[in-house]
Amino acid sequence: MLKAIDDAFLNTLVEGGVTSARRDNQEIFDKALQELGSDALVSSTVIAAQRPAEEGGEKTKQVVKTPNGTKLVIVSKVLISAPPTISNLGALGLDDTEESLFSQFTSSSFYCHLIADTGLPKGYSFHNVRPTSEATFSIPPLPGLYNINPTAVEGIYSVWYGGTEPLSQNQVKKDITATVKRLRDTAEGSSEGNVSFVGYSSHTPFQLAVPSDAIADGFYRELDGLQGHRNTWYTGSAFVGNHAALLWNFTEALLPRVIG
Structure with missing residues (x-):
């Protein structure tokens, strides 16, 4: 709850927020799509994946269902921004460590x-x-x-x-x-x-959370420990919060670790 209702959220309610000059929050994503071109697979779903058991192992292979058919995508590293639930990430072939954490949400x-x-x-x-x-x-x-x-x-x-x-x-x-x-x-x-x-x-599933006992036992420390595990990295509201500035800043800070 404190991640969702934080100072940035409350200040926006009281003082007003900042938006783009054209009041189009979608514009940045449209520009990114133009830059990526055909490399971006939109309206697509990963239906199966093979990932290395440890960081630095062989490349990850993903079978992706797209509007234009099924594609095989082979990558060195994976960055996930979707809510890390079992139903969302099950196709990635979760190991016991990943499943034990994501199942608590x-x-x-x-x-x-x-x-x-x-x-x-x-x-x-x-x-x-x-x-x-x-x-x-x-x-x-x-x-x-x-x-x-x-x-x-x-x-x-x-x-x-x-x-x-x-x-x-x-x-x-x-x-x-x-x-x-x-x-x-x-x-x-x-x-x-x-x-x-x-x-x-x-925006469902929204505000992923775990019980206070799990937080006290170090849940988020263990969750952060998944960064880089099996050449997979994570960003999104489950890791930092729901607000755009927080998400962009967190992802920008994470990317050097991903591509380094």
């Missing part, structure tokens, strides 16, 4: 939507809280909405939605629609029209 679900035709009054943000529950810091029961915020585009709102387990897109949409209808009645908005969905992104 639990996660939540997190979904971002862009909605329109809400009927909500203009100029307001809406945050879901549980006022009578000081013991749980007013955190609402899940699954449910975290917040609804206006965007820079008039009439378009962003919605954060969370759960304790994965949910279908239809389940989330249904609950968002029902919540917005209740809210606009309470907030004296317009009751006309149906909520429309104009954007969707799933």
Whole structure:
């Protein structure tokens, strides 16, 4: 939790954050794709892999399912940024050490939507809280909405939605629609029209975590010890946090160890 709700996150809520001049967070990835060209396999999945037992051994072979067929990729080292869960990394042929660590992770679900035709009054943000529950810091029961915020585009709102387990897109949409209808009645908005969905992104599995006992027993020290194990390296929110600057800085610091 402290990795997710840190100083950077709280300062952004209070003082505002920094974004690109064109307000396009996707642009840096589009530029990277242009640079990589056909070497980038997008919308693709590793379905099998053979990795060396120790660092510095033979090269890693990966069978990748792509929209254009199956490809064999042979590399010296692997850098993984996906959440390190058993379901995500099982195709890599995990050894006992890797599996014993990754199997301890639990996660939540997190979904971002862009909605329109809400009927909500203009100029307001809406945050879901549980006022009578000081013991749980007013955190609402899940699954449910975290917040609804206006965007820079008039009439378009962003919605954060969370759960304790994965949910279908239809389940989330249904609950968002029902919540917005209740809210606009309470907030004296317009009751006309149906909520429309104009954007969707799933960040599930989200906020990988382990019990406090595991942390005290050195879990994250052992997790960091996997860097370079079997010529495989890791970056991502499970290792450092969810914020873009932290992730870029962590990865930049890690790369010399990967390519050295």
